[in-house]
Amino acid sequence: MGQDDETTRKGPWTENEDFQLVFYVHMFGDRRWDFIAKVSGLKRTGKSCRLRWVNYLNPGLKRGKLAPHEERLVLELHSKYGNRWSKIARKLPGRTDNEIKNYWRTHMRKKAQEKKKTASGSPALSPSLSQCSSSSSICTSNPTATSIPMIETKERSFYDTGGVERSFYDSGATRVSDSSEEQEGYCGMDEIWKELDLLEVDSMKPFFDPYSEIAPSLPWDSCLSTSWTMDGQEEFAENTFHLTSKQFSSGFID
Template sequence: MVLQEESMRKGPWTEQEDFQLVCFVGLFGDRRWDFIAKVSGLKRTGKSCRLRWVNYLHPGLKRGKITPHEERLILDLHSKWGNRWSRIARKLPGRTDNEIKNFWRTHMRKVAKAAGHDHVVVSPSSSAQIIEIGEELIDRREEEDGYSMDDIWRDIDDQSNVINQVCDQSNFECGPMSMPPWDYGEYSPWTVVEEENKVFDYGEAVALS
Protein backbone atom coordinates (compact mmCIF):
# COMPACT_ATOMS: atom_id res chain seq x y z
CA MET A 1 0.00 0.00 0.00
CA VAL A 2 1.37 3.35 -1.03
CA LEU A 3 -0.43 5.26 1.71
CA GLN A 4 0.92 2.88 4.35
CA GLU A 5 4.43 3.19 2.97
CA GLU A 6 4.22 6.96 3.20
CA SER A 7 3.20 6.89 6.86
CA MET A 8 6.05 4.56 7.79
CA ARG A 9 8.68 5.88 10.15
CA LYS A 10 12.31 5.83 9.11
CA GLY A 11 15.59 6.56 10.79
CA PRO A 12 16.88 5.73 14.24
CA TRP A 13 14.72 3.70 16.61
CA THR A 14 13.56 5.19 19.88
CA GLU A 15 13.69 3.35 23.21
CA GLN A 16 9.92 3.20 23.17
CA GLU A 17 9.93 1.50 19.78
CA ASP A 18 12.60 -0.94 20.92
CA PHE A 19 10.55 -1.71 23.98
CA GLN A 20 7.44 -2.39 21.92
CA LEU A 21 9.29 -4.55 19.45
CA VAL A 22 10.89 -6.68 22.15
CA CYS A 23 7.48 -7.20 23.75
CA PHE A 24 5.84 -8.32 20.54
CA VAL A 25 8.73 -10.53 19.48
CA GLY A 26 8.41 -12.13 22.89
CA LEU A 27 4.76 -12.79 22.20
CA PHE A 28 4.82 -13.94 18.61
CA GLY A 29 8.38 -15.05 18.02
CA ASP A 30 10.96 -13.69 15.60
CA ARG A 31 9.39 -14.89 12.37
CA ARG A 32 6.27 -13.08 11.21
CA TRP A 33 7.76 -9.64 10.86
CA ASP A 34 5.00 -8.02 8.82
CA PHE A 35 2.47 -9.30 11.31
CA ILE A 36 4.51 -8.03 14.26
CA ALA A 37 4.93 -4.66 12.53
CA LYS A 38 1.15 -4.42 12.17
CA VAL A 39 -0.05 -5.61 15.58
CA SER A 40 2.65 -3.77 17.51
CA GLY A 41 1.41 -0.45 16.19
CA LEU A 42 4.95 0.48 15.23
CA LYS A 43 5.02 2.61 12.12
CA ARG A 44 7.82 0.46 10.78
CA THR A 45 8.01 -2.11 8.02
CA GLY A 46 8.41 -5.76 8.89
CA LYS A 47 11.78 -5.58 7.28
CA SER A 48 12.85 -2.75 9.52
CA CYS A 49 11.61 -4.59 12.61
CA ARG A 50 13.52 -7.70 11.68
CA LEU A 51 16.71 -5.75 11.07
CA ARG A 52 16.41 -3.96 14.39
CA TRP A 53 15.87 -7.22 16.21
CA VAL A 54 18.59 -9.18 14.46
CA ASN A 55 21.24 -6.47 14.61
CA TYR A 56 20.52 -4.83 17.91
CA LEU A 57 17.82 -6.21 20.18
CA HIS A 58 18.40 -9.94 20.13
CA PRO A 59 19.54 -10.94 23.63
CA GLY A 60 22.11 -13.35 22.24
CA LEU A 61 24.15 -10.61 20.64
CA LYS A 62 27.71 -10.07 21.70
CA ARG A 63 28.63 -6.42 22.02
CA GLY A 64 31.94 -4.67 21.93
CA LYS A 65 34.95 -4.82 19.72
CA ILE A 66 35.88 -7.71 17.48
CA THR A 67 38.54 -9.70 19.32
CA PRO A 68 41.83 -10.67 17.65
CA HIS A 69 40.61 -14.24 17.55
CA GLU A 70 37.39 -13.22 15.82
CA GLU A 71 39.38 -11.03 13.47
CA ARG A 72 41.55 -13.96 12.42
CA LEU A 73 38.44 -16.08 11.95
CA ILE A 74 36.78 -13.43 9.79
CA LEU A 75 39.86 -13.03 7.61
CA ASP A 76 40.15 -16.77 7.26
CA LEU A 77 36.49 -17.33 6.44
CA HIS A 78 36.39 -14.38 4.08
CA SER A 79 39.30 -15.83 2.13
CA LYS A 80 37.23 -19.01 1.79
CA TRP A 81 33.76 -17.66 1.19
CA GLY A 82 34.11 -14.07 0.03
CA ASN A 83 31.42 -11.57 0.99
CA ARG A 84 28.99 -14.12 2.34
CA TRP A 85 28.55 -12.23 5.56
CA SER A 86 25.63 -14.12 6.97
CA ARG A 87 27.47 -17.36 6.51
CA ILE A 88 30.60 -15.99 8.15
CA ALA A 89 28.45 -14.64 10.97
CA ARG A 90 27.16 -18.13 11.70
CA LYS A 91 30.68 -19.11 12.65
CA LEU A 92 30.93 -16.22 15.09
CA PRO A 93 28.23 -16.67 17.69
CA GLY A 94 26.71 -13.40 18.81
CA ARG A 95 28.01 -11.43 15.86
CA THR A 96 25.75 -10.21 13.07
CA ASP A 97 26.41 -10.13 9.37
CA ASN A 98 26.11 -6.35 9.52
CA GLU A 99 28.77 -6.13 12.20
CA ILE A 100 31.15 -8.34 10.25
CA LYS A 101 30.46 -6.46 7.04
CA ASN A 102 31.25 -3.18 8.77
CA PHE A 103 34.39 -4.63 10.31
CA TRP A 104 35.57 -5.91 6.96
CA ARG A 105 35.08 -2.55 5.26
CA THR A 106 37.07 -0.84 7.98
CA HIS A 107 39.74 -3.51 7.86
CA MET A 108 40.08 -3.38 4.08
CA ARG A 109 40.28 0.39 4.13
CA LYS A 110 43.13 0.16 6.62
CA VAL A 111 44.91 -2.46 4.54
CA ALA A 112 44.46 -0.48 1.33
CA LYS A 113 45.76 2.62 3.01
CA ALA A 114 48.77 0.82 4.44
CA ALA A 115 49.54 -0.54 0.98
CA GLY A 116 49.07 2.87 -0.59
CA HIS A 117 46.05 1.78 -2.62
CA ASP A 118 43.32 4.05 -1.43
CA HIS A 119 41.49 3.48 -4.68
CA VAL A 120 41.24 -0.27 -4.24
CA VAL A 121 37.67 -1.42 -4.48
CA VAL A 122 36.68 -3.66 -1.63
CA SER A 123 35.40 -6.84 -3.17
CA PRO A 124 35.87 -10.57 -2.74
CA SER A 125 39.15 -11.75 -4.16
CA SER A 126 39.02 -13.86 -7.28
CA SER A 127 40.71 -16.68 -5.42
CA ALA A 128 37.94 -16.56 -2.89
CA GLN A 129 35.45 -16.94 -5.69
CA ILE A 130 37.29 -19.95 -7.07
CA ILE A 131 37.45 -21.56 -3.65
CA GLU A 132 33.79 -20.72 -3.25
CA ILE A 133 32.88 -23.03 -6.13
CA GLY A 134 34.61 -25.87 -4.30
CA GLU A 135 32.72 -24.95 -1.17
CA GLU A 136 29.39 -25.39 -2.91
CA LEU A 137 29.36 -29.07 -1.96
CA ILE A 138 29.71 -28.15 1.71
CA ASP A 139 27.04 -25.51 1.20
CA ARG A 140 24.63 -28.01 -0.17
CA ARG A 141 25.29 -30.42 2.69
CA GLU A 142 24.59 -27.72 5.21
CA GLU A 143 21.40 -26.85 3.40
CA GLU A 144 20.33 -30.46 3.25
CA ASP A 145 20.98 -30.74 6.95
CA GLY A 146 18.54 -27.84 7.38
CA TYR A 147 20.73 -25.50 9.43
CA SER A 148 18.19 -22.75 9.97
CA MET A 149 18.41 -19.39 11.75
CA ASP A 150 16.64 -21.03 14.68
CA ASP A 151 19.48 -23.50 14.96
CA ILE A 152 21.97 -20.68 14.79
CA TRP A 153 20.29 -18.74 17.59
CA ARG A 154 20.02 -21.93 19.60
CA ASP A 155 23.79 -22.37 19.21
CA ILE A 156 24.25 -18.81 20.35
CA ASP A 157 22.01 -19.29 23.33
CA ASP A 158 23.80 -22.48 24.32
CA GLN A 159 27.17 -20.78 24.09
CA SER A 160 25.91 -17.70 25.88
CA ASN A 161 24.68 -19.81 28.76
CA VAL A 162 28.09 -21.37 29.17
CA ILE A 163 29.87 -18.04 28.81
CA ASN A 164 27.51 -16.30 31.21
CA GLN A 165 28.11 -18.99 33.79
CA VAL A 166 31.83 -18.44 33.46
CA CYS A 167 31.32 -14.68 33.65
CA ASP A 168 29.20 -15.01 36.76
CA GLN A 169 31.90 -17.04 38.40
CA SER A 170 34.52 -14.51 37.35
CA ASN A 171 32.36 -11.65 38.63
CA PHE A 172 32.40 -9.85 35.27
CA GLU A 173 30.37 -6.70 35.25
CA CYS A 174 28.87 -7.42 31.84
CA GLY A 175 28.84 -10.80 30.13
CA PRO A 176 29.72 -11.13 26.46
CA MET A 177 26.08 -11.88 25.62
CA SER A 178 24.70 -8.77 27.19
CA MET A 179 21.25 -7.25 26.75
CA PRO A 180 20.85 -4.12 24.66
CA PRO A 181 22.64 -1.12 26.10
CA TRP A 182 19.67 0.78 27.44
CA ASP A 183 18.67 0.45 31.03
CA TYR A 184 15.06 -0.07 32.06
CA GLY A 185 15.84 -0.89 35.64
CA GLU A 186 13.72 -3.65 37.10
CA TYR A 187 10.99 -3.30 34.50
CA SER A 188 12.78 -4.47 31.38
CA PRO A 189 11.06 -5.43 28.13
CA TRP A 190 11.76 -9.03 29.00
CA THR A 191 9.90 -8.85 32.28
CA VAL A 192 7.06 -7.15 30.44
CA VAL A 193 6.98 -10.02 27.97
CA GLU A 194 6.52 -12.43 30.84
CA GLU A 195 3.71 -10.33 32.24
CA GLU A 196 2.07 -9.84 28.85
CA ASN A 197 2.12 -13.57 28.22
CA LYS A 198 -0.14 -14.00 31.20
CA VAL A 199 -2.78 -11.49 30.17
CA PHE A 200 -2.56 -10.98 26.40
CA ASP A 201 -5.47 -12.24 24.37
CA TYR A 202 -3.63 -14.15 21.70
CA GLY A 203 -6.79 -14.87 19.68
CA GLU A 204 -7.55 -11.20 19.42
CA ALA A 205 -4.13 -10.44 17.99
CA VAL A 206 -4.27 -13.31 15.54
CA ALA A 207 -7.63 -12.05 14.34
CA LEU A 208 -5.92 -8.81 13.36
CA SER A 209 -3.65 -10.60 10.92
Protein backbone atom coordinates in the same frame (compact mmCIF):
# COMPACT_ATOMS: atom_id res chain seq x y z
CA MET B 1 4.10 -4.10 -0.28
CA GLY B 2 1.93 -1.79 1.30
CA GLN B 3 3.60 -0.26 4.24
CA ASP B 4 5.71 2.25 2.48
CA ASP B 5 3.35 5.13 2.78
CA GLU B 6 4.11 8.40 4.42
CA THR B 7 3.13 7.07 7.84
CA THR B 8 6.04 4.68 7.82
CA ARG B 9 8.75 5.81 10.16
CA LYS B 10 12.38 5.79 9.18
CA GLY B 11 15.63 6.62 10.83
CA PRO B 12 16.92 5.84 14.28
CA TRP B 13 14.78 3.78 16.60
CA THR B 14 13.56 5.27 19.82
CA GLU B 15 13.72 3.51 23.15
CA ASN B 16 9.99 3.24 23.08
CA GLU B 17 10.01 1.54 19.72
CA ASP B 18 12.71 -0.84 20.88
CA PHE B 19 10.69 -1.69 23.90
CA GLN B 20 7.62 -2.41 21.88
CA LEU B 21 9.48 -4.48 19.36
CA VAL B 22 11.13 -6.59 22.02
CA PHE B 23 7.79 -7.21 23.58
CA TYR B 24 6.13 -8.30 20.37
CA VAL B 25 9.02 -10.47 19.33
CA HIS B 26 8.68 -12.24 22.62
CA MET B 27 5.02 -12.63 21.95
CA PHE B 28 5.16 -13.88 18.41
CA GLY B 29 8.69 -15.05 17.81
CA ASP B 30 11.23 -13.69 15.42
CA ARG B 31 9.85 -14.88 12.15
CA ARG B 32 6.67 -13.03 11.31
CA TRP B 33 8.08 -9.60 10.86
CA ASP B 34 5.36 -8.16 8.76
CA PHE B 35 2.80 -9.40 11.21
CA ILE B 36 4.74 -7.97 14.12
CA ALA B 37 5.13 -4.66 12.36
CA LYS B 38 1.39 -4.48 11.88
CA VAL B 39 0.11 -5.56 15.24
CA SER B 40 2.69 -3.71 17.27
CA GLY B 41 1.48 -0.40 16.05
CA LEU B 42 5.04 0.48 15.19
CA LYS B 43 5.10 2.58 12.09
CA ARG B 44 7.92 0.49 10.73
CA THR B 45 8.14 -2.05 7.98
CA GLY B 46 8.60 -5.68 8.80
CA LYS B 47 12.01 -5.48 7.29
CA SER B 48 12.96 -2.62 9.49
CA CYS B 49 11.75 -4.49 12.55
CA ARG B 50 13.70 -7.56 11.61
CA LEU B 51 16.84 -5.56 11.05
CA ARG B 52 16.52 -3.79 14.35
CA TRP B 53 16.06 -7.07 16.15
CA VAL B 54 18.77 -8.96 14.35
CA ASN B 55 21.37 -6.25 14.54
CA TYR B 56 20.66 -4.64 17.83
CA LEU B 57 17.92 -5.95 20.09
CA ASN B 58 18.62 -9.63 19.94
CA PRO B 59 19.80 -10.61 23.42
CA GLY B 60 22.25 -13.08 21.97
CA LEU B 61 24.38 -10.40 20.46
CA LYS B 62 27.82 -9.54 21.63
CA ARG B 63 28.76 -5.94 21.55
CA GLY B 64 32.02 -4.19 21.12
CA LYS B 65 35.08 -4.82 19.09
CA LEU B 66 35.85 -8.11 17.50
CA ALA B 67 38.28 -10.16 19.53
CA PRO B 68 41.55 -11.13 17.87
CA HIS B 69 40.42 -14.68 17.36
CA GLU B 70 37.22 -13.41 15.81
CA GLU B 71 39.18 -11.20 13.48
CA ARG B 72 41.24 -14.16 12.43
CA LEU B 73 38.14 -16.17 11.88
CA VAL B 74 36.61 -13.45 9.75
CA LEU B 75 39.68 -13.36 7.57
CA GLU B 76 39.75 -17.07 7.27
CA LEU B 77 36.08 -17.36 6.47
CA HIS B 78 36.15 -14.48 4.06
CA SER B 79 38.88 -16.18 2.11
CA LYS B 80 36.60 -19.18 1.99
CA TYR B 81 33.22 -17.63 1.37
CA GLY B 82 33.92 -14.16 0.02
CA ASN B 83 31.35 -11.55 0.85
CA ARG B 84 28.84 -14.02 2.19
CA TRP B 85 28.50 -12.08 5.38
CA SER B 86 25.59 -13.95 6.81
CA LYS B 87 27.40 -17.21 6.31
CA ILE B 88 30.45 -15.83 8.03
CA ALA B 89 28.34 -14.41 10.81
CA ARG B 90 26.88 -17.80 11.57
CA LYS B 91 30.32 -19.02 12.46
CA LEU B 92 30.77 -16.17 14.87
CA PRO B 93 28.26 -16.56 17.65
CA GLY B 94 26.79 -13.29 18.73
CA ARG B 95 28.04 -11.37 15.73
CA THR B 96 25.85 -10.10 12.96
CA ASP B 97 26.50 -9.98 9.27
CA ASN B 98 26.20 -6.23 9.47
CA GLU B 99 28.84 -6.03 12.12
CA ILE B 100 31.24 -8.19 10.21
CA LYS B 101 30.53 -6.33 7.04
CA ASN B 102 31.28 -3.06 8.76
CA TYR B 103 34.40 -4.47 10.28
CA TRP B 104 35.64 -5.77 6.99
CA ARG B 105 34.92 -2.56 5.20
CA THR B 106 36.71 -0.43 7.75
CA HIS B 107 39.73 -2.66 7.96
CA MET B 108 40.05 -3.25 4.29
CA ARG B 109 39.96 0.45 3.74
CA LYS B 110 42.61 0.87 6.34
CA LYS B 111 44.66 -1.80 4.70
CA ALA B 112 44.25 -0.27 1.29
CA GLN B 113 45.54 2.97 2.64
CA GLU B 114 48.48 1.27 4.23
CA LYS B 115 49.19 -0.53 1.04
CA LYS B 116 49.27 2.75 -0.78
CA LYS B 117 51.63 4.17 1.77
CA THR B 118 53.98 1.25 1.74
CA ALA B 119 53.91 1.13 -2.02
CA SER B 120 54.95 4.74 -2.28
CA GLY B 121 57.13 4.86 0.80
CA SER B 122 59.72 2.60 2.32
CA PRO B 123 59.00 -1.10 2.22
CA ALA B 124 60.51 -1.54 5.61
CA LEU B 125 58.59 -2.59 8.64
CA SER B 126 56.65 0.52 9.02
CA PRO B 127 53.52 1.89 10.52
CA SER B 128 51.59 -1.02 9.17
CA LEU B 129 53.35 -3.36 11.48
CA SER B 130 52.01 -1.75 14.54
CA GLN B 131 48.59 -1.89 13.03
CA CYS B 132 49.01 -5.54 12.29
CA SER B 133 50.17 -6.38 15.71
CA SER B 134 47.39 -4.49 17.30
CA SER B 135 44.80 -6.40 15.42
CA SER B 136 47.03 -9.40 15.22
CA SER B 137 45.60 -10.50 11.96
CA ILE B 138 45.03 -7.86 9.37
CA CYS B 139 48.27 -8.48 7.63
CA THR B 140 47.55 -9.85 4.24
CA SER B 141 47.62 -7.62 1.25
CA ASN B 142 44.99 -9.65 -0.47
CA PRO B 143 41.78 -10.03 1.41
CA THR B 144 40.76 -13.07 -0.49
CA ALA B 145 44.11 -14.74 -0.36
CA THR B 146 43.92 -18.25 0.92
CA SER B 147 47.21 -18.02 2.68
CA ILE B 148 46.29 -15.94 5.60
CA PRO B 149 48.99 -15.62 8.13
CA MET B 150 47.53 -16.86 11.30
CA ILE B 151 49.27 -15.21 14.13
CA GLU B 152 48.67 -17.29 17.16
CA THR B 153 47.79 -15.21 20.10
CA LYS B 154 47.33 -16.70 23.48
CA GLU B 155 45.38 -13.63 24.19
CA ARG B 156 41.78 -14.37 24.86
CA SER B 157 39.13 -11.86 24.41
CA PHE B 158 36.92 -11.08 27.31
CA TYR B 159 34.15 -12.06 24.98
CA ASP B 160 35.61 -15.44 24.56
CA THR B 161 34.52 -16.73 27.86
CA GLY B 162 31.17 -18.06 27.06
CA GLY B 163 29.00 -15.23 26.00
CA VAL B 164 25.61 -16.07 24.66
CA GLU B 165 25.92 -18.21 21.65
CA ARG B 166 23.54 -18.13 18.81
CA SER B 167 23.19 -21.81 18.77
CA PHE B 168 20.16 -21.39 16.60
CA TYR B 169 22.55 -21.21 13.73
CA ASP B 170 25.04 -23.71 14.87
CA SER B 171 24.56 -26.49 17.30
CA GLY B 172 21.15 -25.97 18.67
CA ALA B 173 22.54 -26.19 22.16
CA THR B 174 21.27 -23.44 24.32
CA ARG B 175 23.67 -21.70 26.55
CA VAL B 176 23.15 -19.26 29.28
CA SER B 177 26.11 -17.04 29.81
CA ASP B 178 27.53 -15.56 32.88
CA SER B 179 25.22 -12.67 33.34
CA SER B 180 27.89 -10.31 34.58
CA GLU B 181 29.61 -10.68 31.29
CA GLU B 182 26.41 -10.47 29.45
CA GLN B 183 25.90 -7.05 30.88
CA GLU B 184 28.94 -5.82 29.09
CA GLY B 185 27.80 -3.26 26.60
CA TYR B 186 24.18 -3.95 27.09
CA CYS B 187 23.37 -0.74 28.78
CA GLY B 188 20.43 0.22 26.63
CA MET B 189 18.94 -3.18 26.32
CA ASP B 190 19.48 -3.85 29.95
CA GLU B 191 16.99 -1.23 30.75
CA ILE B 192 14.54 -2.75 28.38
CA TRP B 193 14.93 -6.21 29.86
CA LYS B 194 14.53 -4.79 33.30
CA GLU B 195 11.43 -2.94 32.33
CA LEU B 196 10.05 -6.04 30.76
CA ASP B 197 10.68 -7.83 33.98
CA LEU B 198 8.82 -5.21 35.86
CA LEU B 199 5.85 -5.46 33.64
CA GLU B 200 3.06 -7.87 34.19
CA VAL B 201 4.65 -9.67 31.34
CA ASP B 202 5.83 -11.94 34.07
CA SER B 203 3.09 -14.25 33.11
CA MET B 204 5.01 -14.89 29.94
CA LYS B 205 8.21 -15.57 31.77
CA PRO B 206 8.06 -19.33 31.74
CA PHE B 207 8.15 -19.09 27.98
CA PHE B 208 10.78 -16.52 27.64
CA ASP B 209 14.30 -16.33 28.82
CA PRO B 210 15.92 -13.29 27.32
CA TYR B 211 19.32 -14.86 27.60
CA SER B 212 18.41 -18.11 26.07
CA GLU B 213 18.35 -18.80 22.42
CA ILE B 214 16.39 -16.51 20.25
CA ALA B 215 13.24 -18.32 19.78
CA PRO B 216 12.46 -19.29 16.26
CA SER B 217 10.18 -21.81 17.83
CA LEU B 218 9.07 -20.10 20.94
CA PRO B 219 6.86 -22.33 22.97
CA TRP B 220 4.02 -19.89 22.84
CA ASP B 221 4.42 -19.88 19.14
CA SER B 222 3.30 -23.43 18.95
CA CYS B 223 0.81 -22.94 21.73
CA LEU B 224 -0.76 -20.07 19.95
CA SER B 225 -0.67 -21.69 16.60
CA THR B 226 -2.76 -24.51 17.87
CA SER B 227 -5.58 -22.24 18.74
CA TRP B 228 -5.11 -19.48 16.21
CA THR B 229 -5.41 -19.36 12.56
CA MET B 230 -3.41 -16.65 10.95
CA ASP B 231 -6.55 -14.65 10.51
CA GLY B 232 -7.59 -15.21 14.04
CA GLN B 233 -4.16 -14.25 15.16
CA GLU B 234 -4.36 -10.96 13.49
CA GLU B 235 -7.73 -10.23 14.95
CA PHE B 236 -6.74 -11.31 18.38
CA ALA B 237 -3.55 -9.34 18.27
CA GLU B 238 -5.26 -6.25 17.01
CA ASN B 239 -7.75 -6.42 19.80
CA THR B 240 -5.52 -7.46 22.61
CA PHE B 241 -1.95 -6.44 22.07
CA HIS B 242 -2.34 -3.23 20.29
CA LEU B 243 -3.75 -1.96 23.49
CA THR B 244 -0.66 -3.08 25.25
CA SER B 245 1.53 -1.12 22.93
CA LYS B 246 -0.49 1.93 23.65
CA GLN B 247 -0.01 1.29 27.30
CA PHE B 248 3.69 1.26 26.66
CA SER B 249 3.71 4.62 25.09
CA SER B 250 1.32 6.24 27.47
CA GLY B 251 1.86 4.46 30.70
CA PHE B 252 5.29 2.97 31.01
CA ILE B 253 7.39 5.39 29.12
CA ASP B 254 7.41 9.05 29.75
